[in-house]
Amino acid sequence: MEVNIRHARAGVTIAVDGLAELRELEWHDGHVRIGAGLNLTEIERRLDGRIPLMAEWFPQFASRLIRNSATLGGNIGTASPIGDSPPTLLALDASLILASREGEREVALADFFRGYRQTELRDGELIRAVKIPLPLAPITGFYKYAKRRFDDISSVAVGIALELESDNVRRIRIGLGGVAATPIRALKAEEALAGKPWTKRNVREAARVMGQEGTPLSDHRASADYRAAMLEQALLKFFFEKSEVVRG
Known part of the structure; x- marks a missing residue:
């Protein structure tokens, strides 16, 4: 939207979606951690229906072509009030792992959005992963x-x-x-x-x-x-x- 509607151009653009640290999907005893740089198609494939609410949401998010590129980190980070992933993840009581040179911190998704397209992200910080607690509501x-x-x-x-x-x-x-x-x-x-x-x-x-x-x-x-x-x-x-x- 920033480019094709507002015609905005960033001074510097850095692609981070290929970083291995942003592409992890790990199951732990008390939670599942999904890398913010994984595209939605890859998340859907790797979860394989094990989070039913997300399995129901995936096919309703745009087209397959877009899901092949769109990431959870991108959809959340834009802080759009009409993004489809936040309602799903809020229902799952998700939190975000935010990373910077100073280390990592965890913020509940419900506390992440501060206002219209405003978030808790600090300068030099990015969304590293989404953390979903287990067990899941049935x-x-x-x-x-x-x-x-x-x-x-x-x-x-x-x-x-x-x-x-x-x-x-x-x-x-x-x-x-x-x-x-x-x-x-x-x-x-x-x-x-x-x-x-x-x-x-x-x-x-x-x-x-x-x-x-x-x-x-x-x-x-x-x-x-x-x-x-x-x-x-x-x-x-x-x-x-x-x-x-x-x-x-």
Whole structure:
């Protein structure tokens, strides 16, 4: 966008996507670490469905041609409020490993975005890896609303990860894109469901709360009212689509 729309030119450009340190994908006892320089096609191949929420998200991210080049580090680092990876990774409770000459530090993805296209990155720092905690929530879903479902920028994107205990919500994480100046967690909707039975009534109430999350705007992609309505619909759709899994 900086080049083809804003006609901006950087004084110096350095390609880092070939660095081995940015292309690692490692499984550990308590987390999986995905290099920020791996393209999405390579991540999809190497994960091989072991993170179901990401497996659901991959085919909805642009085209295969773009996924052959696009990286997690690039999609997160632009800090776009409509990037598709942050809602997915927020639902997975991901954190980022940031590296510089001074060493590495870990920042929760939920704390990484400071404002519109503003991040916690310091001068001389880059995103080295994405860290996803294990075990994963067993019930997940990704919902993208756009003029075209595939090969298009989302108007609204929602990632959901749910863990139940005796039909009660033990833990739920919901990531949202397209409804605020940054990707955000649906904290009020999460709170409305925490510890409660996973029932249609409770989910409908939480969906109404979720429709009020963020500060959606009207633009050429969608109106603010449409975006709010799609937030509600995403949670309801998740409930009805995953009912078989819950009964499972």
